[in-house]
Amino acid sequence: MASKQPDTLELSEQHKQEEIEESKNPQKDVTSTDSAIRYTAYAKRITQIFRAAHRYVAYTSDIGESFRPVAHPVLVKLGYSISWIYVLGDISFETWRAKLRQQGSYYPGLMPWQPQPLSNDEAASQYNDLDWRLVGLKRALFQSIASMGLPALTIHTTVRYSVGVFKKSASKTLRSVGPVACGLAVVPLLPYVFDKPVEIILDKVFYGLFPRKGIKNE
DSSP states (O other): OOOOGGGSOOHHHHHHHHHHHHHHHGGGSSSSSGGGGGGGGGGGHHHHHHHHHHHHHHHHSSSSGGTTTOOOOOHHHHHHHHHHHHHHHHHHHHHHHHHHHHHHOOOOOOTTTTTTOOHHHHHHHHHOSSSHHHHHHHHEEEEEEIIIIIIHHHHHHHHHHHHHHHOOOOOOHHHHHHHHHHHHGGGGGIIIIIHHHHHHHHHHHHHSSSOOOOOOOO
């Protein structure tokens, strides 16, 4: 028995205009880095805080053992898994959206598990961004630098030097908790410190080296 085609497969006037706008102005849409989900990229950093604090405290005092229960291998693996799931998922999703925009078949709110609309030639002709493969590469570099590399270095340095400060404290609790608290305090600042600068640099590099598809740069 013939089934009715899903409504999303039809190029309604509303979706048609949305597809044109998405292809013409792809940068205006929000991404995972514009929402609270951004912090899932730092799950790995949370475990790094405890591991780094344990490592440096162990070299300077006898309280290093107190961190062993906290930095359980399962917790470490969980942090790594959450971070990489977010990063790989974000890269895949943004690459998929760029490909559909280039084809003229993406509209806001469309998800990978939903039926893909037919290509809108008018929207595709107005696509104004890098080739979708380059968009994916740029996103991968962004996540590698802004979500993994720079946060790791920042937290590593914060914990390392805070251990030197707190090791002189008379309070054993403060010597133990202080470096961890400093590391945790840095996490909420990471997107504000790194995301925009990394994004600006990558934009200049990619748009300087590679031409946009569709509309010519003036």
